[in-house]
Amino acid sequence: NRDPDIGSVGTRQLNDDGSTPDTVRRFPNLLAQVVRRTSLRNWPLLKGIAEYYEYVEFDYFKSANVDWLQSSFMAISREVWGEIGGFDNRYFIFMADPDICYKCWELGYKVHYESEIVVGADGLRCSDGGFKDVFTNRILRYHIRDAFIYHFQYLLKPNIPTARKLQGRRSENINYEQ
Template structure:
């Protein structure tokens, strides 16, 4: 029986979190679903609201006495259920509208053993489609995105939604708002890099997955809804008024120092990781459960 651990890092989203947790436990999945909520709010109202949810659903909680950051919180969730077959990073504003989403993602990963990280297309509450799959960034691209919306990144998702692309589309990196990760990826990389507080960690994690021969993929499986509120939304001048924007700048600086100004996806055909021999054989649908 396969196990999926859902890791939710909450930061003042407890009202929406109830819908998120409810949608997790409504999933039609033959395996075991674990769920852990790490609360970074350090707020009595948030703690009380989460405890109210806990009365109705069986999940584990961790309450931080300070905001320890997204990456450290995610890693605590991974450590709590380190034997899980899959880890599903899920933002507290996500609502899984279709009961077959988790089982569908597990099935896709079981049938495509070289995929290490996969996400479904999301739809915001207002009907817009967020940019879940993107190209690796460079400083000029990031600045340009603050000045005007670049269509080349949006088209990655639109290819799946509007142009009837294949069921799986490889992308450079995936936003970790709703991403399923194979345990072998975590074993190879070791979780998110705690040098980042909030941003850029998912980009580097996907880059490291590609470097180790794992594919990163986007699928048009539907049924996942987000509130559409970005932590770093706003123009470039927001760096002067928003602490979150300043954190983004610092995390981006760390990323470019570590990975260069224009990191690129390596050719997976030239990579022969040791894990491939262990999981290269196709599996039946029963084995995927």
């Protein structure tokens, strides 16, 4: 059964070792992204900021509506894809998933994590690394570049779209065609 209010669906992923990778996050903010990539994440007052963003308490064995899903396995209806206009080509790859999910919520569509559907994962995270890895990891530099584009794009918008707060009430007044 398809829920017409769901704009994007992601599934539980399973690594070869049986672990479930973290594929659900809360909407990013610049402070959380800096904290999680640096030794600041070890400071008691700041540790919670990174953990909140990373949604460490999320139960991957329970289906739920979420802020955003990693796009490594995401389904979006053709109708929603058309309304959003697809992926924003300014992103290399990494911040395209929170961008797409933000737009789903902003248009009034839910972003849903489905735990009952399980797909295989390779266990790799291309953007892993901390501050010092920026100098040796080109992919991490793309991730940081994309983060700046994302935060500039959403600088004057609320961190959490109003529709997310309202849990998916449709909004007809947003147009993404540029």
